[in-house]
Amino acid sequence: MxxxxxxxxxxxxxxxxxxxxxxxxxxxxxxxxxxxxxxxxxxxxxxxxxxxxxxxxxxxxxxxxxxxxxxxxxxxxxxxxxxxxxxxxxxxxxxxxxxxxxxxxxxxxxxxxxxxxxxxxxxxxxxxxxxxxxxxxxxxxxxxxxxxxxxxxxxxxxxxxxxxxxxxxxxxxxxxxxxxxxxxxxxxxxxxxxxLNSLTQDEIIQIIDSLGKPWTKVPSDDVAVASQHADGLIREALRLLDPEAIQFHDQIMRLLRRLPQIDWMGVHQLAEKVTGRDQEAAYETLIRAVETYLDDRVRTRAKDLASATRLIGYAQAWQEIHTLAQEAEVFNFDKKALTLGIFERLAKAEAS
Missing domain, CATH: 3.40.50.300 (P-loop containing nucleotide triphosphate hydrolases)
Known part of the structure; x- marks a missing residue:
C-alpha cells in the first residue's frame, strides 16, 4: 500500500x-x-x-x-x-x-x-x-x-x-x-x-470543473459558494465543498466579526471542532480564516491611516499566533487551548 x-x-x-x-x-x-x-x-x-x-x-x-x-x-x-x-x-x-x-x-x-x-x-x-x-x-x-x-x-x-x-x-x-x-x-x-497571485472566483470554478469526479458531481451552486468564500485559494475551495465546512467557516467569521468582544461560549464550541486526530481540515480552515482576517484588518487600517500602535498590535498578534500554531504542531499540544489563545490575542490587537 x-x-x-x-x-x-x-x-x-x-x-x-x-x-x-x-x-x-x-x-x-x-x-x-x-x-x-x-x-x-x-x-x-x-x-x-x-x-x-x-x-x-x-x-x-x-x-x-x-x-x-x-x-x-x-x-x-x-x-x-x-x-x-x-x-x-x-x-x-x-x-x-x-x-x-x-x-x-x-x-x-x-x-x-x-x-x-x-x-x-x-x-x-x-x-x-x-x-x-x-x-x-x-x-x-x-x-x-x-x-x-x-x-x-x-x-x-x-x-x-x-x-x-x-x-x-x-x-x-x-x-x-x-x-x-x-x-x-x-x-x-x-x-x-x-x-503568484491568488486566483479569481471564475478561475477556481474552472479548476474544480477540470478535476473530474467526484468534484464535477458537486452542484454548481455549491461550487459557486465555496469559490466565493475561498479567498482565491483552490485548496480552501475544495475544503469548503463539504456543507459542514461552509457552516464551520461561517461560524468562525461570526466570532471574528464580534472582536474585540469574545463570545467565549461560541469560541469553546469552535475549539471542540478543531480538537482530535480527524479534525485537521477544520483546524486548517480556522488558521486560514485567521490569517485572512489579520491580512484584511491590516490592509483596511493602513488605508484608514490607523496609528502605528494598532498596526504593530496586529503584527504582534500574527507572530504570537504563528508561534503558538508551530508549537502545537511540533509538540502535539492541545488545539483547544490554541484556539482560545488565538481569540485572546486577536481581541487584544483589536482593543489596542
Missing amino acids: ESPESDRFNDAPHPREQYVLFGHGDAERELLAAFRQNKMAQAWIIGGPEGIGKATLAWRLARFLSAYPDPMVIDVQRAQSLEISSQHPVSRLIQAQAFSEIFLLRREWNEKTKKFFTEIRVDDVRKIISAFHHSSGLGGWRIAIIDSADDLNRSAANALLKLIEEPPEKSLFLLISNQPGRLLPTLRSRCRKLM
Whole structure:
C-alpha cells in the first residue's frame, strides 16, 4: 500500500497529474522566456498563498524541461506555454513516479505515528543530495521540487543551501513557499523569486470543473459558494465543498466579526471542532480564516491611516499566533487551548 502524500489534498489529483494551469499565465511566460533565452536561474522560489497552483506550475516546468532539455530546439523556440501532453513519454513516467531525474522533497509519512512528520528533516535532504550526485543526468536536467520550503527545519535548509551552492551540472531547484520572507535569508539570496497571485472566483470554478469526479458531481451552486468564500485559494475551495465546512467557516467569521468582544461560549464550541486526530481540515480552515482576517484588518487600517500602535498590535498578534500554531504542531499540544489563545490575542490587537 502506498504511503499518503503530504503535498496532495485529499482525493484531488496530485500537482504532477495536473496538465492545465489556470491564472498564472504571466509567471509561466516568465519561466519559458528565461529558459528559451538560456537565462534559467539555478534556483527559483515560487511564492504565494497556499493552494493557488504553485506546485502545479513547478511540475509543469519540470515536465517541459525534461521533455525539451535543450532551449535552442525549434519546439522550445516556438512554444507558447510550458504545456506537455499527458501522453508524452516523459509525462507518463512522471505520473508513475518513475522519472529518475526529478526529485521531490516534502514532509514524509511516519509509519510509527501514522501522521506526517511536522517538518522536512536534514536526513530527507541528505537523501536528495545523494540521489542528485549519483543520478546519471541522461544529458538533461536534474530537478528538485521542494514542497514546501517552509517546512524545512534549519539544519535541512542549510543542507539544501549547500547543494544549491555546489550542484551537479544542469541542476534546477524549485522551492515552493507560502511565506518566502520566513525562509533562511542565505537561502533566499541564492534564488530568483517568482510570486503568484491568488486566483479569481471564475478561475477556481474552472479548476474544480477540470478535476473530474467526484468534484464535477458537486452542484454548481455549491461550487459557486465555496469559490466565493475561498479567498482565491483552490485548496480552501475544495475544503469548503463539504456543507459542514461552509457552516464551520461561517461560524468562525461570526466570532471574528464580534472582536474585540469574545463570545467565549461560541469560541469553546469552535475549539471542540478543531480538537482530535480527524479534525485537521477544520483546524486548517480556522488558521486560514485567521490569517485572512489579520491580512484584511491590516490592509483596511493602513488605508484608514490607523496609528502605528494598532498596526504593530496586529503584527504582534500574527507572530504570537504563528508561534503558538508551530508549537502545537511540533509538540502535539492541545488545539483547544490554541484556539482560545488565538481569540485572546486577536481581541487584544483589536482593543489596542
